[in-house]
Amino acid sequence: MTMRIVLLGPPGSGKGTQAALLKERLGVVHISTGDLLRTAVAEGTELGKQAKAAMDAGELVSDDLMLGLIEEKLGQPEVAPGFILDGYPRNQAQAEALDKLLDRLGQPIDRALELVVDEEQIVKRLATRAEEEGRSDDTEEVVRNRLAVYREQTAPISDHYDNKGLLVRVDGIGEIEEINQRLAAALS
Ligand code: AP5
Ligand code: MG
DSSP, X not given: OOEEEEEXXXXXXXXXXXXXXXXXXXXXXXXXXXXXXXHHHHHTOHHHHHHHHHHHXXXXXXXXXXXXXXXXXXXXXXXXXXXXXXXXXXXXXXXXXXXXXXXXXXXXXXXXXXEXXXXXXXXXXXXXXXXXXXXXXXXHHHHHHHHHHIIIIITTHHHHHHXXXXXXXXXXXXXXXXXXXXXXXXXX
């Protein structure tokens, strides 16, 4: 069964962690725009050069660049069994652009899952990751801005999916495997 999922949730809510487990469970492709952008930055591609400043500040990269990236990914044959979109869409314009694109491809979203995690827990998780991995946007100041951007631009798009009857909110606190069970249950 094909399954096309949008995974929503604030920075550090576990989108990447959970998508990696879900993709195995469902046999679908995991598309993380943040991972794609970090690879582009590391490789020094044109996209990476254009995205870097916004990423380092915890701001959103331009909608045009993001749509180009997502169009390219969703046009590939390996997404036929389905996909988990992690980190896209991130504002109302992106949500509408994605609807149009998926309409054109005849591949509508089946479910939007939102991981619910409070900000105190997020700040703790990302402070730990900053020490362990040194991701350049995990500094305290940039995390604060990522959270503000999420609140102002990304959180409202849950309504976009709720209005379509596609949204399920899932408690994102607890053991990783336990949360994955909750997500799987929300898909069935
Ligand atoms: P992106 O890479 O998407 O970052 P993010 O949304 O800020 O989220 P993270 O990747 O930090 O967290 P996550 O929810 O994936 O959680 P994770 O599993 O890692 O975006 C980065 C930047 O790219 C943006 O700021 C923007 O500039 C740009 N960008 C990307 N997409 C864009 C778009 N569409 N438009 C414009 N710009 C875009 O977990 C976090 C940590 O917690 C990890 O250390 C993990 O090990 C730990 N953890 C996970 N689960 C648990 C648990 N249950 N208990 C305890 N710890 C846990
Ligand atoms: Mg991530």
